[in-house]
Amino acid sequence: MIEIDGSLGEGGGQIIRSALSLSALTGKAFRIVNVRKNRRKPGLRAQHLSAARAVKEISNADIEGGKIDSKELRFTPRTYKAGNYRFDIGTAGATPLVLQALLPPLIFGRGDSHMTLSGGTHVPISPPFHFIREIFLPTLGQLGISVSASILSYGFYPRGGGLIEAHVRPVGKNGIRSITFAEGKADGVARGVSGVANLPISIAERQKDAALNVLSQRGGGAEIELASVPSPGQGTFIFLKSENGPCRGGFSSIGVRGKRAETVGSEAAQALLDYWGTQGCMDPHLADQIVIYLALAEGKSSFTTTHVTMHLITNLSVIKMFLDIDYTVSGEIGAPGKITIQGAGFSR
Ligand code: ATP
Numbered sequence: 001m002i003e004i005d006g007s008l009g010e011g012g013g014q015i016i017r018s019a020l021s022l023s024a025l026t027g028k029a030f031r032i033v034n035v036r037k038n039r040r041k042p043g044l045r046a047q048h049l050s051a052a053r054a055v056k057e058i059s060n061a062d063i064e065g066g067k068i069d070s071k072e073l074r075f076t077p078r079t080y081k082a083g084n085y086r087f088d089i090g091t092a093g094a095t096p097l098v099l100q101a102l103l104p105p106l107i108f109g110r111g112d113s114h115m116t117l118s119g120g121t122h123v124p125i126s127p128p129f130h131f132i133r134e135i136f137l138p139t140l141g142q143l144g145i146s147v148s149a150s151i152l153s154y155g156f157y158p159r160g161g162g163l164i165e166a167h168v169r170p171v172g173k174n175g176i177r178s179i180t181f182a183e184g185k186a187d188g189v190a191r192g193v194s195g196v197a198n199l200p201i202s203i204a205e206r207q208k209d210a211a212l213n214v215l216s217q218r219g220g221g222a223e224i225e226l227a228s229v230p231s232p233g234q235g236t237f238i239f240l241k242s243e244n245g246p247c248r249g250g251f252s253s254i255g256v257r258g259k260r261a262e263t264v265g266s267e268a269a270q271a272l273l274d275y276w277g278t279q280g281c282m283d284p285h286l287a288d289q290i291v292i293y294l295a296l297a298e299g300k301s302s303f304t305t306t307h308v309t310m311h312l313i314t315n316l317s318v319i320k321m322f323l324d325i326d327y328t329v330s331g332e333i334g335a336p337g338k339i340t341i342q343g344a345g346f347s348r
Contacts, residue, residue, distance in 0.1 A: 001074075002030040002321050009314030011038025013048045017097060018292060018315055020051055020075060021104040022322035024059035025296075025346070029076040030321075043069040047093030047126075050119070051101040054087045058105060082109025082170065089119030092160035094126035099149070099166055100136075104292060106168045107145050107176075108348045113168040120155040121162035122237045127285060128252045129154075129164055130193065130239040135250035135286055142246055143293055144177040154197050156235025156254070175347045176296050181281045181303035185247035190215070190222040190272055192240035194265065196255075197231035203261045204228070207238045207253075210265030218273055236261065238268045242275065249275040249283035249306075280306035280336040288312040291341060295319045295327075298345035308337035316341075 002023075006015055013036055023030050036042045044052070049066060052073065056063050059077040066073060087098060095117040106113045121129040127136065129151050137147050146169040155162020194208040208224045215222055222240055236255030241248065251271035253264045275283060281304045282290070288311035294301040295316075305312070308331045316327055316339075323344040331337020 002028055004030055004032040004318065004321065005034055006032045007034040007037030008317060010310045012036055013045070013097070014288070014311060014315055015318050016048050016073065017051050017101040018318045020055040020101050021292065022319065023075050024055050024061065024077045024080045024105040025108060026322050027077055028322055029074070031072070031074045033072045035071050035073060043071050044073065045093070046089060046091045047097055050087060050089040050093055051098045054085070054098055055101055055105070058085065058102060080105040080109065082106060082111040082113040084114045086116045089117070089160070092120035092123050092155055092157040094123050095119045095121055095155065095162060095164050096127045096129055096132045099132065099164070100289065103147060103168065104296065107147070107171050108346070109168070109170050111170065115166045116163065118155070118163050119160050120157060121151060121164055122154060122235060122254055123157050124254050127289070128237060128239060128254070131250040131252060131285070134241050135248045135283065136289060139246065139248060139286060139290055140293060142179060143297060145171055145293065154229045154231040154235065156197060156231060156233050159233025161232035173347065175298050175345060176293055178294065178297040178299035178301040178343055179246070180301065181246045185242060185244050185249070185276070185281055187276050188220050190220070190240045190242045192222055192224045192238065193227050194224050194238040195227035195229045196236045197229050198234045199236060201226060201228055203236050203255070206261035207236065207265035210262040211238060211240065211269040214266045214269035215273065220273065220276065236264060238265055240268050240272050242272060247281035248286060251275065275306050278306040278336055280304040284309050284312070287339065288315050291315055291339070292319055294341045295323050295325045295343055296346040297343035300340060300342050302338065302340040304336065304338045306336055308333050308335060312339070
């Protein structure tokens, strides 16, 4: 039984999701205590519980302590199975995060998998669906992992009710490819979308104009589409992406009641400018999300990122509890850095 202290480093939900993914994949049981100790409301929230239940279902696991607010969880997996799955988070909990928890075992499944997930699709402090489709999955594609995703309905806080689908093809017998992501990100022009659900399109226009305004002050620009998207609730978002080969960055902001459309637009643009203005290839969010796959790959991978984060450092520590990997992180938290990982060469 692997013992995990959930207050480690970042002390948030990613520790649980990475442990679930790798437990299902390796067959190693784990117990986590101090779940999300560093968060304002510690313990399991709906999104983490949904991830635990979803990974339980695909790996026929036993769970103890799987309740809202639980500070401790035990997870004992059996065999994971590819297949057709449907998971309902039941709130505006982030479907992209539950999807991410399921992918590592499913990409090593014995056949294709198809998933439908309902809940939030564009909620704060999580990757919005656009980040998954435009940034995360294309990067997995470069590692030889084929996952496609589509959105049928958008889910915003508090109503939720979003619906996404994902199709996973298992990696071949050679497993995941290691990669070296060099320097050289695109600079100056981004693409994006500014969207509203059940609100006037003028809000999306204001978000877009504010983003363009911020970008143009630094000589940058973007092609930003306007979208009125289907959702059972109301919401707004903006997503901007910069892409140059493997150097991808995706920057978003979500509207909340009382937050001006101009603030939503300029937040995403500022984050993009920060990325452009900083040395390094990979978006910091992508960096913390991709290391689990590099740890499973055969051989040595390396990449640079604009900001080393506590999420990244913490995730690497959790991954090492399950897989025989060596890694180095050069660079301080908050500053550009380089990560090298000697992968475990996982194959089923
Ligand atoms: P909590 O922080 O409440 O524990 P959590 O389960 O979301 O919740 P975290 O450990 O914070 O757990 O992990 C959040 C994940 O979402 C990380 O992988 C982080 O990089 C990612 N993320 C957060 N915001 C964004 C964003 N704007 N774009 C892309 N990814 C994001």
